[in-house]
Amino acid sequence: MAEVRFQKVCKTFPPRRGGAPVEVLRQLDLTVHDGEFLVLVGPSGCGKSTLLRILAGLETPSSGEIRVGERAVSGLRPAQRDVAMVFQSYALYPHLSVADNIGFGLRRSRSRSSLQELQDGLHRFTRRLPAGLRVPSERERRIEARIKAVAEQLELTPLLDRLPKELSGGQKQRVALGRAIAREPKVFLMDEPLSNLDAKLRTGTRAQIVALQRQLGITTLYVTHDQVEAMTMGHRIAVLNQGRLQQLGTPMELYEHPTNLFVAQFIGSPPMNLLPVEQAGADQIQLAGRRFLVEGEMAQALEARAAAGGRADGSVSLTAGLRAEHFKLAPATNRNLTAEITHLEALGNEVLISCRLIEGSHLIQVRTDPGQRLETGQTIHLEIDPRGWRFFEANGEALPRPEPSGARGHQEEMEVVLPELS
Numbered sequence: 001m002a003e004v005r006f007q008k009v010c011k012t013f014p015p016r017r018g019g020a021p022v023e024v025l026r027q028l029d030l031t032v033h034d035g036e037f038l039v040l041v042g043p044s045g046c047g048k049s050t051l052l053r054i055l056a057g058l059e060t061p062s063s064g065e066i067r068v069g070e071r072a073v074s075g076l077r078p079a080q081r082d083v084a085m086v087f088q089s090y091a092l093y094p095h096l097s098v099a100d101n102i103g104f105g106l107r108r109s110r111s112r113s114s115l116q117e118l119q120d121g122l123h124r125f126t127r128r129l130p131a132g133l134r135v136p137s138e139r140e141r142r143i144e145a146r147i148k149a150v151a152e153q154l155e156l157t158p159l160l161d162r163l164p165k166e167l168s169g170g171q172k173q174r175v176a177l178g179r180a181i182a183r184e185p186k187v188f189l190m191d192e193p194l195s196n197l198d199a200k201l202r203t204g205t206r207a208q209i210v211a212l213q214r215q216l217g218i219t220t221l222y223v224t225h226d227q228v229e230a231m232t233m234g235h236r237i238a239v240l241n242q243g244r245l246q247q248l249g250t251p252m253e254l255y256e257h258p259t260n261l262f263v264a265q266f267i268g269s270p271p272m273n274l275l276p277v278e279q280a281g282a283d284q285i286q287l288a289g290r291r292f293l294v295e296g297e298m299a300q301a302l303e304a305r306a307a308a309g310g311r312a313d314g315s316v317s318l319t320a321g322l323r324a325e326h327f328k329l330a331p332a333t334n335r336n337l338t339a340e341i342t343h344l345e346a347l348g349n350e351v352l353i354s355c356r357l358i359e360g361s362h363l364i365q366v367r368t369d370p371g372q373r374l375e376t377g378q379t380i381h382l383e384i385d386p387r388g389w390r391f392f393e394a395n396g397e398a399l400p401r402p403e404p405s406g407a408r409g410h411q412e413e414m415e416v417v418l419p420e421l422s
Contacts, residue, residue, distance in 0.1 A: 002069035002082075002186040004032040004055065004219055010066035011050055024050045026243040028064070035217045037210070039224060039234030041266070046240040048223045052189045055221070056085045060236040079108075084180035085189040086158075088196065090172045092164040093177075099160040103147045104177040150178045153212075170201045172175040177209070181216070188213070189221040194229065202226075206233060227269045231255070239263050255323075261396040264321050270352065272390070273364040279316040282306045283286055285389070287320065288337060288359035294387040300402040302391070318399070325354065326388025327366040329380055336381045341366070344374055355380065 006253040025047045032038045040048045053059040055066055057078030066074050073081045084105070092101050122135035127144075151157045154174045164172055173193060180188060193209075194202045210233050213220050224230055230237055231251045239246040239254065239262075246261040258264035264272040280286040283299040294302055330336050342363070343354035353366040353374065366382065374380070391399040 002219055003034045003067075004187055004221070005065075005067040006030040006051070006055075007065045007067070009054065009066065009201075010062045011047070011054060011059065012062045024243050025054075025061075027269075028243065028245060030238060030245060030248070032219055032221060035219055037213050037222065037233060037235045038222045039222045039230045039237045040240060041224060041230045041237060042240035042246075043266070044225075048240055049191050052085065052191055052223060055081075055187070056083055056189055057081050058085075060111045060363070082185050083187040083189055084183050084185040085191065086176050086180050086193045089190040090164075090176045090196075092172060092175055092226070094164050096163075097160065098156060098162050098164075098167070098175050098178075099144075099147050099151070101164070101175055102150055102156075102182050103143050104182045105179060106143045106146060146182055150182045153181070154178050154208075159176060169197050170205055173197065173205055174208075181212070185218065188218050188222075190220065190222045192223055192225065194224075209233070226358075227267070230267075236406035237267070239266060241266075247385065257390070257398070257401065258321070259398050261319065261321075261392050264390070264392070264398075270324055270365040272323055273327075273365070274392075275320045275322070275360075275362055277318050277320040277391075279306065279318055285318070285320060285391075288357060288362075289334065290337070292335075293383055293386045294389050297402050298387075298389045298391060298399070301399045304402065306398060317394060319394075319396075321390035321392065322364075322384065323386050324365045324367040326385040327364070327382045328385070329366075329368055329372060332381045336383050339380055339382055341374060341376050341378045341380060344376060346370065353380070 006028050009025055009028045010023070011023060013022040015021050024045075028047075028051070030051075031422075040049055040051065050059060054061050055068075055073075056072070057076065061074060065072055068081065068083065093104065096104065122137075126134045127140075133343070147160070148157070151160055155178060156171070156174055156178060159167065159171060159175075167175065173196075176193070190209075194205055197205060206229060222229075223232060224233075232250060234251065236248060236250055237254055238248045241262050247254055247263045254267045258267060258272065261274065264274065275287055277285040277287045279302060280291055282303040283294050284291050285294060285302070286292075332338070338358040339355040340358065341353055341355045345352040346356075349370065351368050351370050351372060352372065353368060354363065355366060356363050358379075368374075393399065
């Protein structure tokens with residue numbers, strides 16, 4: 001296994017038809033830990049697939065360096081990089097059986113003499129003949145054993161003699177995975193491998209890929225547009241936009257504490273609700289003519305901002321972010337927001353309400369349980385979780401979270417309290 005490092009990687013495509021050069025990756029620094037499953041997400045054209053292709057050797061970086069383990073691979077041919085890529089289109093050879101597709105990379109991993117090629121070919125040609133008529137080949141015997149092991153792992157054994165045209169979409173995807181696994185590479189690259197599958201099959205294959213990566217422990221980079229895939233598959237998620245890394249962290253870190261407005265709107269389904277507010281004190285903000293209390297670490301962040309006098313220009317304006325679950329249907333009070341329902345989505349285990357605030361006309365989305373009696377045009381009242389607030393400055397950057405208190409301070413506090421209890 002191996003760590004993967006992108007150091008100041010840039011990629012610029014030349015101009016077309018008199019246009020300007022297209023800068024796809026800009027000074028990208030990214031480290032993928034040994035054995036990690038890293039998911040790359042971002043809008044179309046942000047550089048996700050280009051990053052995989054550069055690592056695989058299918059594209060050349062304009063500048064920067066890529067390292068796999070301790071080895072710089074930027075100048076190596078694709079076959080020398082010890083990485084395997086699973087494409088969105090599967091890229092199976094239509095004239096080869098499942099077994100030969102899985103073993104394709106193994107048979108081309110090392111150069112052979114003409115005599116060895118002849119012996120290997122005769123072995124494959126005679127392998128179904130009686131034992132006395134078969135041409136032996138130790139190399140082919142090892143390859144066949146490896147194909148058999150991979151097929152059993154992916155439940156492909158009954159399909160080994162079939163051609164790709166005789167397979168379903170899910171079976172083709174498993175064959176593409178098997179071809180990558182058979183080579184035992186240091187790094188897996190997966191470029192939206194589930195996008196061509198239906199929803200049910202996608203769920204099952206997603207779980208299979210996660211279990212397989214956990215079992216093999218191979219460093220994996222996985223590109224997807226699917227929010228569910230991103231949140232459930234990866235150890236960490238890297239969010240790209242316009243060729244730059246916006247945030248890198250665990251799925252819950254990105255969901256709960258986005259580093260800027262782009263991540264807040266990109267991660268999560270539905271995206272975070274954004275509302276203009278004014279800071280009205282050390283732990284209060286003002287929204288739609290009402291004051292709301294802020295609790296938890298965001299209250300500490302507001303207090304630090306107030307102590308610093310707001311921003312450098314003296315502004316107290318902020319953009320507040322609230323997830324759909326941070327609103328709760330409540331009775332009408334002076335502290336709650338009034339809204340009109342514009343759309344309802346019944347999702348079985350929950351109802352997603354789209355509504356417009358009466359004061360300010362801001363559109364927001366709210367999660368609630370399916371037992372509520374609701375209809376379009378109905379007026380509802382919303383209570384806000386005081387710990388759900390997230391805040392962003394005018395430049396789009398998140399308000400810094402307070403530093404966690406050190407373990408030493410906690411230990412000293414315990415030393416003071418414990419003698420009193422004895």
